[in-house]
Amino acid sequence: MAREQESVGALAPLAGYHLRRAWSAFSSDFSAAMEGTGLRQVPFAVLSVVAANPGINQGAVGRVLGIKRANMVSLINELVDKGLVDRAVDPNDRRAFSLKPTDGGTATLEDAVARIAAHEQRMLADLSPQEQATLLDLLGRIERRAPEIEEAA
Amino acid sequence: MAREQESVGALAPLAGYHLRRAWSAFSSDFSAAMEGTGLRQVPFAVLSVVAANPGINQGAVGRVLGIKRANMVSLINELVDKGLVDRAVDPNDRRAFSLKPTDGGTATLEDAVARIAAHEQRMLADLSPQEQATLLDLLGRIERRAPEIEEAA
DNA sequence: TATTGTTATACTCTATAACTATA
DNA sequence: TATAGTTATAGAGTATAACAATA
Numbered sequence: 001m002a003r004e005q006e007s008v009g010a011l012a013p014l015a016g017y018h019l020r021r022a023w024s025a026f027s028s029d030f031s032a033a034m035e036g037t038g039l040r041q042v043p044f045a046v047l048s049v050v051a052a053n054p055g056i057n058q059g060a061v062g063r064v065l066g067i068k069r070a071n072m073v074s075l076i077n078e079l080v081d082k083g084l085v086d087r088a089v090d091p092n093d094r095r096a097f098s099l100k101p102t103d104g105g106t107a108t109l110e111d112a113v114a115r116i117a118a119h120e121q122r123m124l125a126d127l128s129p130q131e132q133a134t135l136l137d138l139l140g141r142i143e144r145r146a147p148e149i150e151e152a153a
Numbered sequence: 154m155a156r157e158q159e160s161v162g163a164l165a166p167l168a169g170y171h172l173r174r175a176w177s178a179f180s181s182d183f184s185a186a187m188e189g190t191g192l193r194q195v196p197f198a199v200l201s202v203v204a205a206n207p208g209i210n211q212g213a214v215g216r217v218l219g220i221k222r223a224n225m226v227s228l229i230n231e232l233v234d235k236g237l238v239d240r241a242v243d244p245n246d247r248r249a250f251s252l253k254p255t256d257g258g259t260a261t262l263e264d265a266v267a268r269i270a271a272h273e274q275r276m277l278a279d280l281s282p283q284e285q286a287t288l289l290d291l292l293g294r295i296e297r298r299a300p301e302i303e304e305a306a
Numbered sequence: 307t308a309t310t311g312t313t314a315t316a317c318t319c320t321a322t323a324a325c326t327a328t329a
Numbered sequence: 330t331a332t333a334g335t336t337a338t339a340g341a342g343t344a345t346a347a348c349a350a351t352a
Contacts (some may be wrong), residue, residue, distance in 0.1 A: 006217045009205025010266050011198055015273055015285065016179040018292035020194075023176040024219060025299035026169040041173075042319080045164055052162025059333055064159045066177060071320065075337060095328045095333040112164050120168055128296045132168065135291045139171040141279045146178035195342075212310060224343065226312060248310040248351045 004066065026123055033119035039112055042067070046075050049107050050085055054100040055126065057090060061099070066146070084108055179276055186272035191235065192265055195220070199228050200254065202237055204262050207253040210243060214252070219299070238260055 004070055011017040039047070042065075049061050058072040067075070072084065079085040084105035090096040101109065124132050164170040183194055192200070195218075202214050211225045220228070231251065232238040237258035243251040254262065277285050 006202065006209060006213055007205040008198075008217060010199040010262065010269075011201045013289070014269065015277060015288060015292070016176075016183060016269070017198065018289055018296060019172065019176045019179055021219070021299065022292045023172045023293040024289055025296055026172055029298070030169060040169075040309080040318085045161075045170070048161065048162040048164045052160040056159060057333070060159055064161060066174070068321070069334070070336080076334095078165065090333095093329070093333080095326095097334080107161065115171070116163075116167065123295060123298055124168060126297070127291060131291060133219055134287060135168060136166070138280060138284060138288045139168070139175045140290075142175040143171060143274060144177055144279070145179060145182070145276055193341085210310075220342095221344070222309095222311070223313085223345080229311095243310095246310080246352070250311080 013059045029119050029123055030116070033115045034112065037108070037112060037115070039108065043075055043079060044109075044112055044116075046072075047079060047084055047105060047109050047112075050079075050099040051106060055090075055098045057096040057098065058092075059096075063148075079105070154223075164252065182272050182276055183269070186268045188221060189266060190261070190263065190268070194227060196232060197262075197269075198267055200237060200258060200262050200265075202283075203232075204251045204259060208243075208251045210249040210251060212249070216301075232258070236248040 008017070015060055027041065034040065034044070045065050046067075049064050050056060053060075057074055059069055061067070061076075062069055062072045075077050076085065076087065076097075080087050083102055086100050086105075087097045090098040124135075127135065161170070170255060171260050180194065186195065187197070198218050199214055202217050206213075211229055212222055214220070214229075215222055215225045229238065229240065229250075233240050236255055239255050239258075240250045245247040266292075278289075280288065
């Protein structure tokens with residue numbers, strides 16, 4: 001007897017539901033792609049932002065990525081402990097740390113970017129380049145509706 | 154002095170990154186939309202699947218939604234305790250529970266669906282109906298690349 | 307032997323509140 | 330008074346392993 005196909009009911013037409021499922025699929029394959037590097041999703045994102053903005057401080061990284069200050073602490077500690085990020089007191093503002101990638105961090109980022117390029121190709125294999133561009137455009141227009149991060153007054 | 158705009162670096166062209174940010178924006182607004190109902194994202198999804206497939210059991214709900222058996226237990230307990238789902242031993246298979254929505258569960262689901270419709274309209278306000286359909290199509294084609302759930306042998 | 311549901315447990319991610327040191 | 334970073338902590342969400350009852 002053939003397996004009956006269950007319906008997802010009210011979820012079927014919801015963009016939010018499909019966004020979640022698509023993201024979840026990406027997420028699993030991302031982890032597989034990064035296996036052995038010791039870099040997870042969020043630390044990779046932090047390293048990307050630090051590399052693109054040398055001298056940036058923790059709070060700014062958090063605001064760019066939607067991560068709270070309190071949660072940045074252990075993320076940066078982790079990257080510093082792994083020798084991927086250099087943390088130094090900012091001479092212009094001694095409360096803040098100035099962050100920049102180490103040489104090892106730059107190399108690790110390059111390796112990660114190559115792995116992730118392959119991962120993205122896998123996940124988007126059914127979409128034409130035109131459709132991939134459309135997807136980025138549509139997602140970008142949704143993202144802009146996100147609330148700003150950080151403790152509101 | 155104008156605030157310098159930080160770059161996200163290597164993240165900028167990644168569909169996975171934008172998927173995550175878009176989902177995150179949806180997620181926050183979903184929580185706000187459901188405020189006061191006591192229904193969160195995953196329990197709502199479970200209730201939707203139970204309502205669409207009366208008599209379904211826990212394991213099947215989990216497989217449809219990508220939730221592990223072990224994690225279904227407290228989800229179903231929660232919905233039963235709230236009086237939204239009815240759980241009875243399946244007479245055809247006494248290992249399994251047959252799940253169906255209570256009258257209260259059906260009413261709660263209807264209320265939730267209305268709130269979520271408004272939430273989706275908010276989040277997709279910048280997209281034409283045509284673009285919304287395109288988004289669902291593209292996400293659906295990504296979702297299909299997700300691995301099947303449950304303890305692989 | 308396989309499957310349904312269960313318990314116990316652990317790890318990641320995210321959230322809040324209160325603190326310090328500098329500005 | 331506001332901001333950068335910190336600590337402690339709590340709640341979701343998700344993962345594994347081992348077990349009982351039933352198929």
